[in-house]
Amino acid sequence: MVSSTPELLTPDLLPLETVHHVRDTCLCLATQRAARRLARHFDNALRRFDLTNNQFSLLVSINRPVPPAIGQLAPFLAMSASTLTAAVKPLARRGLVMIEPDAEDRRSKRLRITPVGVALMREAVLVWRSAHADYERGLADGAADALRAALAGVEPEG
Amino acid sequence: MVSSTPELLTPDLLPLETVHHVRDTCLCLATQRAARRLARHFDNALRRFDLTNNQFSLLVSINRPVPPAIGQLAPFLAMSASTLTAAVKPLARRGLVMIEPDAEDRRSKRLRITPVGVALMREAVLVWRSAHADYERGLADGAADALRAALAGVEPEG
């Protein structure tokens, strides 16, 4: 019982009012929590392909007629170039992506999805579709659209 | 120029329609992007305390009259117990948190914020407040509330 161990109480705390304010209003905390839950859901769904939700999103983003450079992709994914450099490595190791120096600017490197990557993604997209439907099915009507709209509302530059 | 390097085009791609559908509708991708942006904003603001946004949220969550156990805190933060075990270590090393075995169930460990942790957080909360105001100031009217509401709408159990 709690009351039987008064010596365990911490006497000197932040005001609980402050704590509750942070917990109820912090957009960062709320977003990190939702991000972890969503990541788990899609990581589970994509596990059969040995893809994480991040790797799936990265492969989708790389699937462009002109292979994008790291410097273009990182802002789109809202991640640093150093994170992207690291994220590409396991995919390149598996032959799903190729890293090619740009002929016109040898500092720049373009990321190209390989035929093996495309073949894997053809299947993975089907599973993504069903995992997304699963997820939305657990939400109230309009909740998914509301979240999409709200997240669009916090994008920089509209 | 793009058209001058046709040999760089990947012939075999997923349909761009599919790609655009994923990019425009995936709640996971949209949430991870927002989570990264928000994390960076608050990591920057809290850097002067050598706290990450995660460590800040964790310390806020630990600041309770009865020190919570790992098994209680992990679901609240929507993270696994193994992640929480790891996250506590740097804070314990710095003396901001203490890990105490529960007297009534020696499997369980309670996390207590120390006086040093409370003192640090008194300052950090002020900075959080101003960083949050900064962030909201960059949004359209109602965007923050809309995001809070939308994120609440994807919480399990209401």
Added chain:
DNA sequence: CTAGTATAGTTTGATATCAAACTAATATGG
């Protein structure tokens, strides 16, 4: 009481994340 089961955390090995410092290549000024 004891065997089996369930629960609470930890460890391990992998990916994910960033800032800061670094390397290499391009652009610019003189």
Added chain:
DNA sequence: CCATATTAGTTTGATATCAAACTATACTAG
């Protein structure tokens, strides 16, 4: 042309994240 500044990526070292396998403790049937 050369020196400087800028830009594109990479490396480093730290935290963050998870599932799976593990340890230790508690519970529960028989």
